[in-house]
Amino acid sequence: xxxxxxxxxxxxxxxxxxxxxxxxxxxxxxxxxxxxxxxxxxxxxxxxxxxxxxxxxxxxxxxxxxxxxxxxxxxxxxxxxxxxxxxxxxxxxxxxxxxxxxxxxxxxxxxxxxxxxxxxxxxxxxxxxxxxxxxxxxxxxxxxxxxxxxxxxxxxxxxxxxxxxxxxxxxxxxxxxxxxxxxxxxxxxxxxxxxxxxxxxxxxxxxxxxxxxxxxxxxxxxxxxxxxxxxxxxxxxxxxxxxxxxxxxxxxxxxxxxxxxxxxxxxxxxxxxxxxxxxxxxxxxxxxxxxxxxxxxxxxxxxxxxxxxxxx
Amino acid sequence: xxxxxxxxxxxxxxxxxxxxxxxxxxxxxxxxxxxxxxxxxxxxxxxxxxxxxxxxxxxxxxxxxxxxxxxxxxxxxxxxxxxxxxxxxxxxxxxxxxxxxxxxxxxxxxxxxxxxxxxxxxxxxxxxxxxxxxxxxxxxxxxxxxxxxxxxxxxxxxxxxxxxxxxxxxxxxxxxxxxxxxxxxxxxxxxxxxxxxxxxxxxxxxxxxxxxxxxxxxxxxxxxxxxxxxxxxxxxxxxxxxxxxxxxxxxxxxxxxxxxxxxxx
Amino acid sequence: xxxxxxxxxxxxxxxxxxxxxxxxxxxxxxxxxxxxxxxxxxxxxxxxxxxxxxxxxxxxxxxxxxxxxxxxxxxxxxxxxxxxxxxxxxxxxxxxxxxxxxxxxxxxxxxxxxxxxxxxxxxxxxxxxxxxxxxxxxxxxxxxxxxxxxxxxxxxxxxxxxxxxxxxxxxxxxxxxxxxxxxxxxxxxxxxxxxxxxxxxxxxxxxxxxxxxxxxxxxxxxxxxxxxxxxxxxxxxxxxxxxxxxxxxxx
Numbered sequence: 162x163x164x165x166x167x168x169x170x171x172x173x174x175x176x177x178x179x180x181x182x183x184x185x186x187x188x189x190x191x192x193x194x195x196x197x198x199x200x201x202x203x204x205x206x207x208x209x210x211x212x213x214x215x216x217x218x219x220x221x222x223x224x225x226x227x228x229x230x231x232x233x234x235x236x237x238x239x240x241x242x243x244x245x246x247x248x249x250x251x252x253x254x255x256x257x258x259x260x261x262x263x264x265x266x267x268x269x270x271x272x273x274x275x276x277x278x279x280x281x282x283x284x285x286x287x288x289x290x291x292x293x294x295x296x297x298x299x300x301x302x303x304x305x306x307x308x309x310x311x312x313x314x315x316x317x318x319x320x321x322x323x324x325x326x327x328x329x330x331x332x333x334x335x336x337x338x339x340x341x342x343x344x345x346x347x348x349x350x351x352x353x354x355x356x357x358x359x360x361x362x363x364x365x366x367x368x369x370x371x372x373x374x375x376x377x378x379x380x381x382x383x384x385x386x387x388x389x390x391x392x393x394x395x396x397x398x399x400x401x402x403x404x405x406x407x408x409x410x411x412x413x414x415x416x417x418x419x420x421x422x423x424x425x426x427x428x429x430x431x432x433x434x435x436x437x438x439x440x441x442x443x444x445x446x447x448x449x450x451x452x453x454x455x456x457x458x459x460x461x462x463x464x465x466x467x468x469x470x471x472x473x
Numbered sequence: 474x475x476x477x478x479x480x481x482x483x484x485x486x487x488x489x490x491x492x493x494x495x496x497x498x499x500x501x502x503x504x505x506x507x508x509x510x511x512x513x514x515x516x517x518x519x520x521x522x523x524x525x526x527x528x529x530x531x532x533x534x535x536x537x538x539x540x541x542x543x544x545x546x547x548x549x550x551x552x553x554x555x556x557x558x559x560x561x562x563x564x565x566x567x568x569x570x571x572x573x574x575x576x577x578x579x580x581x582x583x584x585x586x587x588x589x590x591x592x593x594x595x596x597x598x599x600x601x602x603x604x605x606x607x608x609x610x611x612x613x614x615x616x617x618x619x620x621x622x623x624x625x626x627x628x629x630x631x632x633x634x635x636x637x638x639x640x641x642x643x644x645x646x647x648x649x650x651x652x653x654x655x656x657x658x659x660x661x662x663x664x665x666x667x668x669x670x671x672x673x674x675x676x677x678x679x680x681x682x683x684x685x686x687x688x689x690x691x692x693x694x695x696x697x698x699x700x701x702x703x704x705x706x707x708x709x710x711x712x713x714x715x716x717x718x719x720x721x722x723x724x725x726x727x728x729x730x731x732x733x734x735x736x737x738x
Numbered sequence: 739x740x741x742x743x744x745x746x747x748x749x750x751x752x753x754x755x756x757x758x759x760x761x762x763x764x765x766x767x768x769x770x771x772x773x774x775x776x777x778x779x780x781x782x783x784x785x786x787x788x789x790x791x792x793x794x795x796x797x798x799x800x801x802x803x804x805x806x807x808x809x810x811x812x813x814x815x816x817x818x819x820x821x822x823x824x825x826x827x828x829x830x831x832x833x834x835x836x837x838x839x840x841x842x843x844x845x846x847x848x849x850x851x852x853x854x855x856x857x858x859x860x861x862x863x864x865x866x867x868x869x870x871x872x873x874x875x876x877x878x879x880x881x882x883x884x885x886x887x888x889x890x891x892x893x894x895x896x897x898x899x900x901x902x903x904x905x906x907x908x909x910x911x912x913x914x915x916x917x918x919x920x921x922x923x924x925x926x927x928x929x930x931x932x933x934x935x936x937x938x939x940x941x942x943x944x945x946x947x948x949x950x951x952x953x954x955x956x957x958x959x960x961x962x963x964x965x966x967x968x969x970x971x972x973x974x975x976x977x978x979x980x981x982x983x984x985x986x987x988x989x
Contacts (some may be wrong), residue, residue: 170733175647227735232575234731255578267573271494283486286479286576515909521916525925527775528783626743654756660761665767673774 162336162368163206163229168238170199170224198224199235200392208335211362211369215376218469221392222372226338229370230260243336256285259329266325268313269377274324275309278331285332294329299327302360304352312453319350326335326357330367337361337369343378348367355381388470402444406461410434410443415452422447480583487587489590491558492731495589502592509596516668517542517604520555531672536612537700542668543604544624545692549664550591550598556636557591562646566686571647572735582726587720612700619685627695630712635663637718644726659686667691690714739834743841758853761802765861768794768918770887783922787951793920795861796945799854801917803847804883804940807838809891809904811907816894825981832888832977867950875947875955878962879939885969886911886936892973893943895980915941922951936965 173193194370197223208210216222228240231254233248238287240247247254261267268277282292287447300306303323308316331336343351355378361367371382379386381401388396396403410414412421412432419425424432434443436458447453457466495502520542526537533541565571567584574581599632614620638659642652666686673681683689694711697703769791784791812835815821824834866872890907897903901919914937916924921932921942932938939962945954 174734227572230576232572232735233733251575252578255576258576260576262569262572265569265573269490269494271497272490276490276493280486281489284483285581288549507903508902511906511909515913518913520921522923522925522928523771523775526923529773530771547808636770658759661763665763669767669771673770678770684815 162208162210162243163204164239164241165205165225165229166203166239168199168202168225168228168240169197169236170221170228170233171236172196180348185457195276196303197392199228202392203237204239204387204394206368206370208368209362209381210365210385211358211371212388213374213379214370214389215379215386215467216372220390222389224392225389226260226370226372230258230338231255243386254311256332256337257334258338259332260338261325261329261342262338262342263322263339264316264456266313266321267328267332268321269322270314271312271327273310273312274305274316277313277324280329281328281331283419287332287444288442291333295331295333299331303327303357319353321349322354324356326354329382330361335345335367335397337367339371340370341373342371343373343375351375351378358382376467380463388467390471391392400463403466404461406466408436409459410440410445410456411459412456413454415454418451421451480580483579484583484587484712488590490698491587491589494713495591495592499589505592506599509593509644511596512593513546513597513600516664517600519728520668525664531670532702533670534612534699536608537696538669539604540610540612540614540700541670541692541696543601543608545599545631545664547605548601548628548691549635550594550601550626552632552635552639553596554591555586555592556639558588559585559640559643561657561676563651566646566649567736568735569736570734575584575733576674578605578618579729590672601653614699614701623695624699626712627692627699630715631691633712633715633719637715637722638686641722641725644722645731647729649734657706663688663691667693670695687714687718739829740837740844743843744834744845755849757802758850761798762860763854763858765798765857767796769861782885783920785920785922785949785951788862789951790920791862792864793917793949793951794864794943795857797915797917797920797941798861799850799857800879800941800945801912801915802850803843804880805846805908806839806883806887807842808835808884808887809894811835811838811908812891813894813904830979831972831981835888835891836884839887843880865951866948868947868953868955871955872944872948875939875958875962876944878966879941879944882936882962882965882969883940885966885973886972889969889976890972891922892976892980895983911937911940914938916945917941920946922946922949936969939965 173196202225204222214222214225223434224233226237227241229247234248242254243257245254246311249357267281268274269280272280278296287295287354300309303326305323305327307364308320308324313318313321313324324429341462342358343354345353357370358371359382362369369382371378373379383400385399386396386403387394410433413430414421414432417426421432422434424434426432436443444453444456488719496531509541515538516714520538521535524530524538529535530534530538559582562571562585565574565588571581571585574584609616629687639656642656645652663686666674671682671689671693674682690711694703698708698711771789772788776782776790780804781788812821815824824831827834837911865954886907889906895901914932914935916932916938921929924932932942939958943952944957944963947955947958952958
């Protein structure tokens with residue numbers, strides 16, 4: 162479905178000048194500021210997958226998405242989406258993808274939601290019967306009926322997001338990009354969005370690429386994640402493989418020796434042991450040599466694993 | 474060709490939607506049109522007062538100047554009514570709205586144009602057409618079908634010239650180059666100097682306004698033809714300049730679009 | 739507030755630079771038009787071409803200097819609610835706003851200063867026939883301009899939309915100030931109307947005194963003082979009403 166190879170994007174901006182003739186100087190300057198946002202990224206996404214595309218702010222997530230959707234032209238590398246080069250066949254590619262930006266609505270602010278949906282239908286040349294069928298389905302799935310005739314500016318954030326999701330899938334694109342679709346939503350609304358994503362993915366009909374800061378979204382929806390930071394891919398694989406690490410025993414001691422049984426003291430004065438089998442035995446043998454001040458057992462969870470990868 | 478018709482149909486659809494949105498603020502719409510009309514009205518009042526004392530300006534009478542003024546104003550209004558929302562391009566690029574235009578299967582320029590209609594420019598149109606109608610009867614013009622057709626073509630050609638400069642300057646915003654000040658200046662030159670017989674400027678200025686910033690081609694040359702002051706076959710081709718310039722401006726737009734870098738990566 | 743107004747003028751210098759460039763273009767255009775219509779006539783309506791061009795140059799510089807933004811600012815502050823901070827200050831509201839405008843004018847003049855030689859070169863200037871009279875009438879005219887602007891902006895306390903009113907006021911006041919045509923040329927009823935309205939003190943009267951077209955200074959000064967007193971009273975009255983309205987609506 163999507164193949165990305167050696168994708169690199171360097172932003173090259175002319176230095177901007179201020180002052181009376183700033184615009185003119187900016188126009189003719191040969192000085193540039195460069196920044197590599199995406200650095201030699203490669204991955205492949207198969208039909209029907211739900212992928213979590215994760216990374217801290219400024220990691221290069223949005224830039225990748227913008228290249229995949231054809232908004233930006235990469236500096237080098239090849240991208241194929243559904244057999245198309247997105248930035249070259251932008252308008253053909255556009256019909257194959259739905260995009261939701263959590264922070265920015267694509268709906269018409271002053272118009273009732275239904276009119277926005279009709280406009281989107283027209284822009285994507287959805288024939289009337291197919292539009293009605295699609296709308297009917299979305300009305301049930303997203304519970305649009307209660308605010309279909311309300312101007313978008315009066316919708317709550319959760320309602321607006323449901324409207325945006327409807328607009329993105331109205332023309333039944335095989336590929337869906339969701340950029341922080343749950344940002345700022347309450348628990349109930351988040352749950353509704355997740356259910357919608359599961360339903361739309363429909364066991365492999367629609368491929369979904371999800372960027373989010375909410376790892377609960379990822380745990381609920383994605384089998385596979387791609388982690389990116391400083392423009393480079395840090396991890397690409399199944400969540401299970403990531404979280405499938407041993408539990409850990411974390412101990413602090415009255416005396417603070419340099420190391421205990423081969424484990425050095427960390428910056429916070431703790432000793433972290435991997436638990437393999439006999440936990441009680443492990444604790445007993447530590448207690449035999451030292452006075453334990455505090456101890457806890459940590460389950461591996463996605464958040465700490467990911468944090469670990471970023472700081473590695 | 475089919476794509477052109479599709480774009481046109483969708484443009485009308487988008488514009489109707491934005492009009493429906495804008496009509497919720499009915500009072501603002503009326504005020505917008507009125508202030509456009511008053512703005513242009515006081516502009517012409519100046520000419521009227523001057524020519525009350527001095528009946529001739531470089532050999533042009535009041536009715537003739539009014540015709541020139543009306544021709545330019547109508548062309549200006551026709552250029553800006555569909556293009557007004559392109560004026561917001563800086564803002565549209567900055568808040569990321571332009572990204573959305575690139576995600577839809579319709580020319581982004583058409584989507585940008587469909588965002589909002591120029592309201593105050595309907596006031597310009599009102600004054601412009603009124604001046605044309607009144608002056609067209611009072612000036613000594615022997616109207617015939619050809620001359621009327623030429624007038625229509627000339628207005629479109631003039632509108633295209635203004636539109637071309639406006640579009641080319643706006644498109645630089647795709648590379649985050651702010652040309653707002655420059656646009657205000659160019660618009661000011663078009664509106665101030667385009668409404669008078671070029672002869673009064675003389676020498677270098679007349680040459681600059683004809684061949685560098687072709688203000689003269691918007692209304693002065695076509696008006697001279699209609700009023701029988703200019704009779705060279707070349708002048709009849711003046712409206713063609715608009716077509717050429719707008720095509721060039723669109724190329725500039727396309728080129729800037731290739732360099733679009735979006736914001737907030 | 740005076741300082742804020744001054745700094746605001748400097749902060750928006752690109753706006754002011756546009757204004758300066760359009761000012762130069764305007765003066766140039768007027769010079770060309772009037773030179774053309776005068777043709778070989780030595781004088782019209784008692785003005786020689788030289789005097790007229792000097793008049794126009796001055797009147798346009800004055801229009802720039804007496805341009806007020808306080809109505810716009812007040813409207814913005816009412817709409818966003820920041821007006822309550824202004825009201826909370828221990829200095830009277832009108833005084834704050836007048837201070838703001840004066841500071842803004844000061845900043846504008848500072849930016850205008852380097853452009854003045856260009857304007858004078860593009861336009862034309864003569865030695866003043868009555869320099870003192872010019873300065874006095876212009877200063878008083880400026881006070882009238884600020885008073886009128888404040889009066890207009892107080893409308894914002896009743897109607898939320900004042901953008902159109904401000905624009906209308908600006909166009910009408912500039913026209914009747916005689917910025918582009920001296921009032922002498924206004925025909926019949928239009929001329930009579932322009933004579934009655936106070937806008938002429940911002941443009942026509944001082945500039946005409948400068949070029950010697952008006953020789954009597956004491957008359958205009960008396961009328962100006964009369965306007966200032968009258969407008970001042972009206973302002974105080976309007977403000978007390980507006981303030982009551984603010985209190986009632988109660989933020």
